[in-house]
Amino acid sequence: MRDFIAICLVASVVLVCAQDAEPQPGLALTWQVGEAQAKTVIPNIWLYVPEGQPPSSFVPGGRFTATFEGFVNIDLRGDYSFHAVGKGGVKLEVNNAVILDLKGIGGVTQAKTESIRLNKGANAIKVTYSSPSKGDAQLRLFWSERPDKPLPHEPIRSGQLTHLPNAQ
Numbered sequence: 001m002r003d004f005i006a007i008c009l010v011a012s013v014v015l016v017c018a019q020d021a022e023p024q025p026g027l028a029l030t031w032q033v034g035e036a037q038a039k040t041v042i043p044n045i046w047l048y049v050p051e052g053q054p055p056s057s058f059v060p061g062g063r064f065t066a067t068f069e070g071f072v073n074i075d076l077r078g079d080y081s082f083h084a085v086g087k088g089g090v091k092l093e094v095n096n097a098v099i100l101d102l103k104g105i106g107g108v109t110q111a112k113t114e115s116i117r118l119n120k121g122a123n124a125i126k127v128t129y130s131s132p133s134k135g136d137a138q139l140r141l142f143w144s145e146r147p148d149k150p151l152p153h154e155p156i157r158s159g160q161l162t163h164l165p166n167a168q
Helices: 002-021
Strands: 027-033 036-042 046-049 065-074 078-094 097-112 116-118 121-130 137-145 161-163
Touching: 027 161, 121 137
Parallel strands: none
Antiparallel strands: 027 036, 027 065, 046 137, 065 121, 065 161, 078 097, 078 116, 078 121, 078 137
């Protein structure tokens, strides 16, 4: 009987761990103000924080860093470019390659990346944003499939962004 209970206990732990490993919709977002941190999940890569306001009710006001982490999932391999609009610093990494690194954008600025090949399935994406020294903090990230054609950049569809939940 003890063996049966032990097997059931192990099976339930394996099931719970397997559920945690399933990708969840949205991206994991970590707000960092000094030593204080807050974590949440958001549907896309965008933010707007008025000057002097805290980015989250769980951290104090002041200059902050926002780190978006997860995966962008695509059905077929293809070439894409990204387009960042905002104020502040932004670093974009796709599949562990830095494709955009802007330090302290002063006014509202737009920057496009070179074309990058994304693989079918999940592609790791990480965006690290630093708020400006003064003024409102804002960031929007767009993308375009087939950047060789004159297609406009658009928001990444929310169903294509996922993250792995933390073991915590």
